[in-house]
Amino acid sequence: MNKKLLCVLCAGGLLAASAAAAETVHKVKKGDTLWDISRHYYGDNFQWPMIWKDNVIINDPDLIYPGQQFNVPGFLDDAETIRKDDSGLIRISAPENRKPMDTDPLESEKLINANARNSMETIFLNDIEVVRDNEPSANILNVEGEKSFATTRDRITINQGSGEGLNLGDTVVLYQKLSTLEKERAVYRIVGYAEVSEVRAETSDAIIYKSFNSIQKGYFAEKGNRPDLRSPKVFRKADTDIDGEIVYIPDSHRNTAQGYRVIVNVGSVERAKQGDKVSIYRETEENGRTRKDYIGEGQLILVGEEYSTAIIVTSLVEIHKGDSVNLTDIAVY
Structure with missing residues (x-):
């Protein structure tokens, strides 16, 4: 571990450390914000979402109170951040320094090595959000043992059977409707x-083999497959007219940042595909003119016809619903 970082962590009250990661605890005092706490420990205000994600007691990142104690995740030696998810520790590359749009020229047809700018290998497609054009075809009728919630290895019954083409051994995707x-x-x-374990004419039983959240009676189900991710070899810079905006941020958050997912209204009908990257801009009115500043970058991980799920790869400021996006990096496989 970098000696300077070790000294900082020790001075901040290090509670536990390992070769892979370090964590310290910060006690909130009057006037503290996650923005300031992030700068104190990391020297970078924009790493505040790491602290937010790592502390379930923070319901609203804008509202923290004196006396609260937060875990502060550490860094690896190569300056990559570590954040925690349901699947454990995930490495995310440190953000690249990017300038506002008017000083950030795009070089058409330029090929960029994907190793340095690809986030696909760090993404777990677990409790991922997806836009559907129609409601899934089945519902969960009940959970084995009349449980309120189901999880891995529990048996569920769905209102779909052989009459709808369901077969023994089929995979059923389980959905929760969000918005x-x-x-x-x-x-x-x-x-x-x-996985379907018993099929009848109109209903079927299935055993949950992977659960990412509590699963309830009334949730949706449909025969399908687990989404796959392909990692691009290179990116091709392109000046495109494929524009949209961020239309949804999960979990009722008012803003988001690096490492989190959003829904954008850019899809395959506009020739976008999995792995492509979008630049994120903030438009503001100044003296009767519209100013457009570069504020981050996202990568499309699930692409539908008109909407896609994207992960925020870089954020220079907080990302808001309504921020505009433009497809600028074409994934080449």
């Missing part, structure tokens, strides 16, 4: 996967 975007189109979260 309606327009008409029948809505945002769902994949909460788990189950």
